[in-house]
Amino acid sequence: MSDEVSSFWLMVFYCLLIFAAGSVFGFIFTIDGQVGFLAVLGALASIATVGAAIVAVIALRGWKSQFNFQKKYDSVIHLRTFLYSTAESRAFLTALRDHLASYLRSSDTDILSDPDNYPFEFEEKWLSHFSDINRAWDTMNVFLTDEEFREFKFAPDHIAVAVNNAKDKMIEVTFSETKNSILHLHEATNLGVNEISQAYKGLELQTREFLKVISS
The missing domain is CATH 1.10.287 (Helix Hairpins)
Structure with missing residues (x-):
């Protein structure tokens, strides 16, 4: 300026x-x-x-x-349209939980080895949703100054890390020698969903605060 x-x-x-x-x-x-x-x-x-x-x-x-100002405002609003719902990530984790639970009920390794049983469809929907978030984030980065962009402590990567951590934890519980129960699998899933929701919420709150700053 x-x-x-x-x-x-x-x-x-x-x-x-x-x-x-x-x-x-x-x-x-x-x-x-x-x-x-x-x-x-x-x-x-x-x-x-x-x-x-x-x-x-x-x-x-x-x-x-x-x-x-208009470009900044529009790019932030566009990003926010993807932050109001965690449906895609939650659907993927739920489908993965059910897939792993089927193995725990039967101990049949064929359930895991058969690719038709893995919830690829839900995973692809989640990845597509995350790709939309990343594109909106990159567009916003074009119009914000470096100083403004550094104010964002949360980024889409935090959401991806939360989803991957939840996935890893669910797999770990499934093959654990001490906690390989459906109850523990449900607990791991719920914990992961909560962490993902916090990541979404953190990014959404940051964009809301930024809109207040540039509009004042």
Whole structure:
């Protein structure tokens, strides 16, 4: 912002120099050395030209500022549309829990080795949803300044880490020698869902606070 202000005043200074130079030369090259009526009109025209240039610069800066604000606002709003629901991640963990629970009930390793039993469909939906979040995050990064972007302590990676941690914990419980029960599997799933919800909530709260800051 300071560079923009400096550039603005430098342009104003240049305009004033042009006006001053025009006034001086207009005075020097009059026939009798006096400032006549035409010289006054010329000076007024120069003033009007400089004024119009200054107004144009101010209007351009105002438009640019409004454009930047709108792009920031729109990009944050777009990101927020993906943060209101954890349905995709929750559906994936629930399907994985049911898949692992089937193995615990029967101890049949064929259940795990058969790829048709793994909830690939739910995992793909979750990955697609996370990809949308990442694209929205990258778009927001384009329009925010580095200083503004550093204010975000939560990022989409926190959500992905929470999902992967929950998945790993559920698998660990399933094959544990001491906690390999459906009850422990349900507890691990619920804990993972809560951690994922906190990651979503943390990012959503940050975007909400940022909107308040840029709108004030």
